[in-house]
Amino acid sequence: MKSKKITFSLAERLLNLIAPRSCVMCGSRLTISENTLCADCNMHLPRTNYHLSPTDNELVRIFWGRFPITSGTSFLLHVPSSASARIIYELKYGNKPQIGLSLGKAIAEEYLPTGFFNGITALFPVPLSRRRLMQRGYNQSLEIARGINTATNLPIIDGAIKRRRFRSSQTSKSRIERNENVANDFKLIDQQKINGQHLLIIDDIVTTGATIVALATELLKAPNVEISVFTIGVANSLVA
Numbered sequence: 001m002k003s004k005k006i007t008f009s010l011a012e013r014l015l016n017l018i019a020p021r022s023c024v025m026c027g028s029r030l031t032i033s034e035n036t037l038c039a040d041c042n043m044h045l046p047r048t049n050y051h052l053s054p055t056d057n058e059l060v061r062i063f064w065g066r067f068p069i070t071s072g073t074s075f076l077l078h079v080p081s082s083a084s085a086r087i088i089y090e091l092k093y094g095n096k097p098q099i100g101l102s103l104g105k106a107i108a109e110e111y112l113p114t115g116f117f118n119g120i121t122a123l124f125p126v127p128l129s130r131r132r133l134m135q136r137g138y139n140q141s142l143e144i145a146r147g148i149n150t151a152t153n154l155p156i157i158d159g160a161i162k163r164r165r166f167r168s169s170q171t172s173k174s175r176i177e178r179n180e181n182v183a184n185d186f187k188l189i190d191q192q193k194i195n196g197q198h199l200l201i202i203d204d205i206v207t208t209g210a211t212i213v214a215l216a217t218e219l220l221k222a223p224n225v226e227i228s229v230f231t232i233g234v235a236n237s238l239v240a
């Protein structure tokens, strides 16, 4: 019998020597067994653990009365300017799509044994407008979905919805203004792709919920669609 100890290939060890990776939260150098986050930062993440009560928690309550949500979770409580907020910032604005991929995979591996993905039939990353996609070079929600896919094998549905408009930062607008602002952004263009599916909407962060409400409302125009939600972060001001 071979030893079950985790081993690293020569290529992996060489790569670690010539291209040392650093922790996205604290910047310290990662060991070969660490990915994206060092062990210390990983241990101190403000995890919500909403996935342990997926049908009734602070995240799903944000959507009650706005659209019928089956289950949902956010991995982290997002506190602006905190150490962990850097993960989301780097994922969105740091040109680091690999953060989405590795976080998505790590979280999915953590959630799988709890049954969080039971009943979900496909992953649905929040689409970006064409212009925003060209500007950023990648869709961070799609990268998260790719990571979840590698751990769960759940298919990713892309292209059923078109995101129409592009606008600059919404941070200075009120919640009502933002709701109105995104309400007509999404357009269902291929309902065959989502017909009969239980979709897990994937997003980076929930700041008001308006984007997810707008997307879910459009997805629910297709027959027999069920919606659950997964995000990396949820603004602490929303769930406090």
Ligand SMILES: [Zn+2]
Binding pocket: 023, 024, 025, 026, 027, 028, 037, 038, 039, 040, 041, 042
């Ligand atoms: Zn760290």
